[in-house]
Amino acid sequence: MEIRSFKYSIPQITFLVKTKLWAQVLVALFLGLVIGLALGPETGLVDEKSAEIITNWLSIPANLFLKIIQMIIIPLIFASIIRGITSSGSLKQLQKLGLGVSVYFVATTAIALAIGILFVTTIEPGNFVDSALIRDSFNLEDTEPIENTEFTINDIPQSITNVIPSNPLASFMSGEMLSIIVFALIIGVSMISIPRKSSQPILDLLESVQKITLKVVSWAMRLAPFAAFGLMAGITSKLGLSALTGLGAYMGTVVIALFTMIFIYILIIKFLAKKPLSFFSMMRDAQLLAFSTSSSAAVMPLSIKTAEEKMKVKPKISQFIIPLGATVNMDGTALYQIIAVFFLAQLFGIDLGFTTILLISITALAASIGAPSAPGTGIVILSTILIAAGIPPVAVVLLLGVDRILDMTRTMTNVTGDLTACLFFDKRIKASDLVDEPEETKQE
Secondary structure: OOOOOHHHHHHHHHHHHHHOHHHHHHHHHHHHHHHHHHHOOOOOOOOHHHHHHHHHHHOHHHHHHHHHHHHHHHHHHHHHHHHHHHOOOOHHHHHHHHHHHHHHHHHHHHHHHHHHHHHHHHHOHHHHOOHHHHHHHOOOOOOOOOOOOOOOHHHHHHHHHHOOOOOHHHHHHHOOHHHHHHHHHHHHHHHOOOOHHHHHHHHHHHHHHHHHHHHHHHHHHOOHHHHHHHHHHHHHHHHOOHHHHHHHHHHHHHHHHHHHHHHHHHHHHHHHOOOHHHHHHHOHHHHHHHHHHOOHHHHHHHHHHHHHHHOOOOHHHHHHHHHHHHHHOOHHHHHHHHHHHHHHHHHOOOOOOHHHHHHHHHHHHHHOOOOOOOOOHHHHHHHHHHHHHOOOHHHHHHHHHHHHHHHHHHHHHHHHHHHHHHHHHHOOOOHHHHOOOOHHHOOO
16 A cells, blocks of 8 residues: 655645635634634733734624625525425425425424434533633623513414514514514415416526525635634634634534434434435435535435435435425534524523524524525524524624534535435325426416
């Protein structure tokens, strides 16, 4: 076996840093750590006042990143959810398969949320860092969740009616994300209930809105290395190495929870097949591609090929479930989001009451519907849930440095969930149920 000298890997590392955003973020994170330690009081190289001035200037990219994300959250979520629902094709097809598929997708997402809550409340990664120092680092007063009262059965009717926005424009203006999501769900279902030619102009507009907002996200992500550098420098200068301890505990919690969800998929396959590990090994290529690209959309052709050729799923099943699952079945994303919210709540010393936990769980589940299957959008979607939880949106920048690594793992989980769903419904849905309706009879 030939052993290559380390010097041959230097050009490869240089190429990664020049071309890959995640590599740039990791380098920026390391440099921010070094600068932060140098600015800290332990070294005595810089006085406290000068260090604060320097870190304020270094935090400008992080603040700009946050503003851009906040600017495009609402149109991106609104367009993505509607397009995710309308991807099912027609109301008749949605009625045939929608109940079973919807129940399955919601059930697995609910399981993912429960797993996330279980691990994050058990490990409590946010408690590895002093919350008072975190609030001081962000110049924040004591923060309270949006709802911290005891939830009773008398609150249920009002809670149900409040999710329907009486004035959608007011919800858009005030950023009431749950109401916006419900409004998008209603519009999406109504759009597949009318003739395609009537809804097509709006769908084309929403497609353009989604593409435009995703382009803005891609521009914002160019600031990510600078944002990660400035933020890590600022936090490390005040917290020292405990900041890394907290992020490490957070990463470990997410990864353990994601692999627990993958184990749930193995149990589902075990219920359907005698040799679950053999079926699971068939997914390997799709899982590896998902891990490397962080995009469910990029893996979709390979996922369909894997389902049909290796897992012997009927084509009409795979070609319905996988495209739909790539937009509405985001178990890994929902799990990551709920852990991130709890982690940041612990970090800021926010006590989440039952009502708030219920609200953010529903928001996480709904926000995962139609979540764009592109790298980096998880941070954008997370901002939605932070608003619902009453957590300062600026906190999202804290997770920039490690998001890419977790994005790769949760995308692999999402793709595994889609392929498991294919196998599940292949055993329960007849291919005749997926026959397309004649164009002239659709939605009349």
